[in-house]
Amino acid sequence: MLKTLLVLLGLPGSGKGTQGKFLSDKLSLPHISTGDILRKIMSSDSDISREVKEYVSNGMLVSDELMNRLVDNYLGSDDCANGCILDGYPRNIDQLNNILKNQNVEIKFIFFDLNQDIALKRILGRFQCGDCGKLYNKYYSFPINSGRCDNCESENFVFRSDDSENIIKQRFDLYKKETLPMIDLCREKGQFFLVDAGKSEKEVVEQLDKVIEKN
Ligand code: AMP
Numbered sequence: 001m002l003k004t005l006l007v008l009l010g011l012p013g014s015g016k017g018t019q020g021k022f023l024s025d026k027l028s029l030p031h032i033s034t035g036d037i038l039r040k041i042m043s044s045d046s047d048i049s050r051e052v053k054e055y056v057s058n059g060m061l062v063s064d065e066l067m068n069r070l071v072d073n074y075l076g077s078d079d080c081a082n083g084c085i086l087d088g089y090p091r092n093i094d095q096l097n098n099i100l101k102n103q104n105v106e107i108k109f110i111f112f113d114l115n116q117d118i119a120l121k122r123i124l125g126r127f128q129c130g131d132c133g134k135l136y137n138k139y140y141s142f143p144i145n146s147g148r149c150d151n152c153e154s155e156n157f158v159f160r161s162d163d164s165e166n167i168i169k170q171r172f173d174l175y176k177k178e179t180l181p182m183i184d185l186c187r188e189k190g191q192f193f194l195v196d197a198g199k200s201e202k203e204v205v206e207q208l209d210k211v212i213e214k215n
Pocket of ligand 1: 012034035036038055056057059060061062063067087088089090091095162171
């Protein structure tokens with residue numbers, strides 16, 4: 001049977017994480033966010049966590065060798081037997097080639113198109129529940145019971161340390177240099193869809209529903 005790989009592409013802050021979680025529930029496919037995986041690794045105390053921290057906290061990309069190995073492990077696991085939603089990977093041409101080598105997969109690329117100024121504002125406002133990971137934004141989407149997570153009622157909220165303005169600029173520069181040329185290539189390598197990520201969360205959900213229903 002063909003596995004479905006839904007690959008979410010776009011600037012940091014373009015909503016891939018939020019929409020990736022919705023798509024995961026809707027399609028019953030695991031949401032594999034490489035940023036979340038690396039943050040989990042960084043919360044442990046080990047040589048690998050110190051190495052990863054060095055890159056992530058400076059807005060650099062972690063080595064392709066490590067990223068490809070991590071993702072290959074997920075793709076080969078039983079959880080991903082029917083496919084998965086990839087968020088934050090691939091980020092350059094080497095990583096793209098790594099997923100293209102998989103046999104029996106149908107790859108759908110979904111590009112979250114967003115202007116950099118809006119992405120910056122979204123990133124500077126975002127925070128998340130430290131317990132269940134639900135995402136919020138101090139400008140756009142607060143917990144309904146301010147101070148308590150809508151999902152798990154935790155009062156523990158965290159901002160990401162790499163969401164500071166100078167590190168974000170570095171991440172945007174790397175995106176232009178490494179990821180944009182890869183996105184051009186994705187257009188030739190699988191089905192490619194574009195959503196207007198500048199719309200409200202609900203409208204982006206509607207655009208994604210159309211992509212999924214028709215394809
Ligand atoms: P994200 O949560 O996707 O914005 O990722 C946070 C940080 O994790 C990035 O700025 C990179 O330092 C690192 N990272 C995440 N995914 C990758 C990847 N595919 N390749 C290399 N580094 C990554």
